[in-house]
Amino acid sequence: MPAIPADCLGQSRCEYACYDTQALCHFLTNEYQDELHRPAFPYKFKFKFDACPNCCVASIARSDMSFIGTWKDNIRIDQDAVNKYVENDAAYPANAGAHKGRDWGPFDLEKEVLALCPTKCMKFENKKLAIDDANCTRCMHCINVMPRALKIGKETGCSILCGAKAPILDGAQMGSLLVPFIEVNADNDYEAITEIIENIWDWWMEEAKNRERLGELIMRQGFQKLLEVTGIKAIPQHVSYPRTNPYIFWKEDEVPGGWDRDVDEYRKHHLR
Ligand code: SF4
Ligand code: SF4
CATH class of the missing domain: 3.30.70.20 (Alpha-Beta Plaits)
Structure with a gap:
């Protein structure tokens, strides 16, 4: 199945645009011609591009990888x-x-x-x-x-979300935030973006079952696995409801000193 790109009109007409959607969409369409026409993918893979969080293209709901414009300074x-x-x-x-x-x-x-x-x-x-x-x-x-x-602020770029899909298996899914902010830089051929895409594709092509979308693979193997294959560190923006339920699953080797010491410390301070 092919990769299918689509974008909002972005900086060509819209004052809210945080990056040039048409340029990025055009670049990735050319860059991944082989994947478009002769894909070795388990199933379809869609890119969609919205230049701001108004999401006119609804990329957050309609694409395996959604690029949504945002800014990191102040309104x-x-x-x-x-x-x-x-x-x-x-x-x-x-x-x-x-x-x-x-x-x-x-x-x-x-x-x-x-x-x-x-x-x-x-x-x-x-x-x-x-x-x-x-x-x-x-x-x-x-x-x-x-x-x-x-x-919108002046320091603009985009967020990257992964895994949206229609409800064929396991119900409909919106994209999950993977990268809260990344600069969208045409001067270096969007290198930081293509690196993330290719790391995800390597994992998906290796692990996905026949006709398994990226979102289903994330559900099956876990968002943590997606972080591992992309080399992205877990941060609060990856938690669904960080203000009300800040639960994060830590692996033993990610806790300095291992489990035992930290459990003891926790008990000492919190379970008197
Ligand atoms: S998504 Fe944002 S930038 Fe793109 S057309 Fe809609 S309002 Fe404008
Ligand atoms: S301040 Fe930020 S979160 Fe609040 S309405 Fe405006 S854009 Fe949304």
């Missing part, structure tokens, strides 16, 4: 423009006027933005909007609602 805030939204200035319609056909009532910053921020990392006091960027998940909600006041 840029224009405080004057924030206040124009708050004052319901007609030149600053919420959601860029996308819902103009219906009267939604006056814009309410608290209800429509702050309360809907998934990590509740925003506050508005004394006419000043503050964002705790370390806790922002770059979901785009606030930027979509107030595009004249908030902009």
